[in-house]
Amino acid sequence: MRIVRLALRNFRSYPTAEVELGAGLTVVSGRNGAGKTNLLDALYFGCTGRSARTTNDRELVRFGEQVTRVVVMTEADDGAHELSVAFESGQPKRLMADGVRVERLLDVPGRPLVSVFLPDRLELVKGTPSLRRAHIDQVVAALWPARAATRRAYAQALAQRNALVARIRAGGASAASLPAWDRELARHGVALMADRAAAIESVQTRFGTIAGELGLDGDPAVAYRPRSRAADAGGLEEELAERHASDLERGFTQHGPHRDDLALTRERRELRAYGSQGQQRLTLLALLLAEREAIAATRDAVPVMLLDDVMSELDRERRGRLVELLRGVGQSVITTTDLEHVPGAEGADVTRLSVRDGVVGADAQTERAA
Template sequence: MVPERGFVVIVTRLRLRDFRSYAAADVAFGEGLTVLHGRNGAGKTNLLEALYFGCTGRSCRTSNEREVVRFGATAARVEVDGHDPDGPHALSVGFQPGEAKRMRVDGAPVERMADAPARPLVSVFLPDRLELVKGAPALRRAHVDQVVAALWPARADTRRAYSAALAQRNALLQRIRAGRANRASLPAWDAELARHGVALRDDRARAVELLRERFATLAGELGLAGTAGARFRPRTRAATPEAFAAELAERVDGDLERGFTGHGPHRDDLVLERDGRDLRAYGSQGEQRLALLALLIAEREALAEARGRPPLLLLDDVMSELDPDRRERLAERIARHGQSVVTTTDLAHVPGASSGDVTRVAVGEGTVLQEAAA
């Protein structure tokens, strides 16, 4: 299959109002590396979150988005400017608790930022994002589905179609349990679920395969001891939709007893390993953090190769936990592809930060100071 390619959207500016600790802020970004530096608690992570919020329409830190509105304010607003070879682009997200978000791309309202071609792809590493490694499988499934959608946008609908078919089958199971429907209706929904399920499973498997070798190499470079591995663990290995539908039929009695479908891609998982042992259960927090970082950079490199669209990479306080040699390796990796924003408490921790090619922004007490190039 020919890779789906597209223009790289470079983010040039972030403006925000009443977001977290900021009454207002205006930050310009370089086309390569931008370093946000300041003491702990100064507001560096809030800027990364705002940038992610403006590009995706959601927070990367909380599911309770009331938290993004500055204390005492009634609403938050984020605007992101960028450009690609087609010209300039403008994104905005307005959020007021209790009301629908107001999202626009190039002046037109959108329901989902993910559907806008002009939206910059974005990947974020936060130290407290370790739930992706050590949390429930549903988090990793959703993450792999985001990678699939970024690699092959036309396939994003497969997950939605599977979820809709799963909801319909579960509703039917509950009606049968209640005596309001009969089992004769199930084979049609088994076939529908299986058709989308096999396609979804195959998309996930292909995406993980693209990441597998990159992940192992990067994890080693970043200091994860032993042999690292990324492995897709599907719930079904049925080769065809018909075979998967047969598996569903074999399990229907158990599904009726539970009242929901217990078998299928909604139980898939991504396993990150060190020396064959699941890092979710057996990895230290430091090892899990290195694995997460390696996974995100592996995804970025795969996207750069497959689509020519490396995502904007947001790295929060990652350099302080690496030794000088591994900082150099990480800096070299992120410099190869696209645009990055890195936070640090110490500019000396970011190789090349004093270079004239790097944009530096001092952050403190809810304010930002754009610095002149060296």
């Protein structure tokens, strides 16, 4: 499956736009503030139903307007498909797949998978563990869609146990009922830990190789760091039971997979604390590319890479290696302020678009080649 066309209306800086993407690499050029990042966000929004940049959908609506709509048209072996997302302030989002309303685009079979690199996403490397946990769970869902239910089941059990802890602490329930929820939480928790461990295992070797190819030295590595040491549900249940008094004192569940983390290291030191900005950028890029390879090897689908301003802090050699990794494998969209920053951008197999003052058009070189 590939994305053929993107159409949008009143999305951020764009009153309207319609864009055709190439089957391989598409390069979007324009000055700073022209709207290149907004175009990537529209692609992400249309494929997932959410923004890559904000949790407040009202920020996606163009100033002075009330409604925004994004349509993504795709082609697959079984024909053409259409995904659309519409949002009006004060109303629930309207998600459609081939003209049928759906609850979540993420559950639509055959939906294009997307992976996005934005400068803001460096928080994945240097931010809180909750961001990295959420990311691991997204990778699990991309690798094995059916396993996404494990994370939801764990979250529901955790919410129930926390509610019970709060009631016991307030004198409204008996502590005798807590072991039952220990057992339930442990059952889902061990399954969640196994999914996360398997996902990171599929990425580890690829991450080290790609990071080295991009110029990140010092033996870069990625590792799953579970909070629990339990090997099975019984072991996790025992760990939870040992913490009853502490949980009741604090008023919530302090132990379990909801406290896990992802370790990104270089020279055995956390890049979160000891990596430079450039090293953190390379780490994030290598991680996303490694995940893309792992997903492509597991499923008959290659995630679309959306890369914003990725070339600005890479030297020419690393830029060239990145383009080599991207070309010929699935679709990728790169934004840049200067076409010369993307080696091979003049090639006949590259689609070039230019953005100026909220208007997207084919690059002049692309038009001449056509």
